[in-house]
Amino acid sequence: MRPAYSFDSITPPENWRQLPWGEWLQQQVAAGLDNWWPRLFGYHLVKLGPLAVDLNSRLCSIRHQVAIHDTGGDAWGEMDDLPLRCRSVDACIMPMVLDFHQDPHGVIREADRVLLEGGHLVIIGFNPVSPAGLGMLSPGCRKRYPWKGRMFTPSRVRDWLGVLGYQVVAQEPLAFSSLLWSPDRFLWPQQWMAQQTPSLASVYMLVARKMAVPMTPVRPRWRPRKRLVTSPAAVGRTVVNRRQR
Template identity: 30%
Template sequence: MRSAFKTKPPRYPSNWDDFPAGEHIRHAVNTVCNDYAERIFGYHFAKLGSLSAEINLHSSPIRHHINHVPFNDLVSDKLNDDDGSGGFSNRNSASGTSLNEGTGEPKKSRGNTVVGQSHCLPFAENSIDGFLLANELDFAQDPHEILREVDRVITQNGYVIISGFNPLSLAGIAKFLPVKRGNILHDARFFTSYRIKDWLQLLGFEIVEQRQIMFSTLFFQQKWKGAVKLQDYLSSYLPWCSAVYVILAKKRVIPMTAIKPKRNLKPRFSAVGASVRTSTVNRTLR
């Protein structure tokens, strides 16, 4: 198995629009993550990466959400801002969100934004109750470092939601074909869900649930009307070939309780040798 560390960091997406079918992927991942977020309780929830920051968890019972984005994503938002505020006016307010055409759902949720790298989180140990990594590991130079930081910061019995691209799908095959070579999907790592779950279990996480979504190449926009029925059919009979998977894992901490050794009890009856037993039998016969 190849090492997860990559000498050259892959290109990092600034938003879901960098993918040809980015809006379809975002909507599918958002639906599953929103369902998972209903089970996570606590005080603080962190979204790692620019893709995670655009996932709106409106059903989450946790009020305080932190968007941890890289510096280049902050600079691109600043350059694309047209209101003359330099891209920082709506960073800490809900007014910075925009609605998607047709769905009416919030596209971005930029409240409480923190700028930094995912492999070096500026949070205290045991301080975050939930994490969302929306395809963050697929564009990471060293995903092990990110998961170790998550393990350091997450609370006991905290949850982590991870989505990723499946290499055993049509999208994984199209990655190695000369199709839209300039697309950022060709730079994605495409880790299998089994490998991600193995990393999580080594860090003491319990896999709670996994869902398979998006049965397409992801390199083209879906325009066929029967795509929804085909998605339902494949999800029922061929779930292993889905283009995207979403994993929900829970941190398990086993307390180290000292067990006191039992006291050595003295036996009530002492062992009797064979010579003693024969002498007592002879006495009774006499």
């Protein structure tokens, strides 16, 4: 297993059109998020990355929404150094951010820093163990998006979230196309995979909830004094005499 940190800088796509069949892919991601927007509650929603800017979140009950990425948006900021206070955000959306960042661990830790306890973190990414992962085997494809980035399996991302104390409440498949050709081709295999092997989706979505960590109880320094028994045999005879009475 390759380490998560990459010593080479990775340039993320600036918009969905830089991805193969980007408009179709954006529609699939938007359809998956539409089922979850009404379930996110709070006062502040942050959408991270350049691809998050074009995602319509009108169905979300959170009214104050801010898009942040390093080339524009509502606010400028690095994904691993957000210009936000600790525990100030109720929900955070990250579409294809981990796949195109040099330090995915740092991105998740930074999102965890700004999230309130009970807040939700939504991660969308490409799955290397999927039809889309076949492009990683081609040297020509590795020069194009999304294969020029990095893909992490959903189980690996779940492990990262578990270390930080998150509860994954849902894992949903969003697309099964290999993105090597038109998504309209080979529809029957895609439908079969959606029914039989949803874990092999090319694009997945993880919805995790930040759990409140209970405080570790502090043991008292004092201890109750025990009665000093000078003659255990005498105490035993006293107990026997009482029973005989």
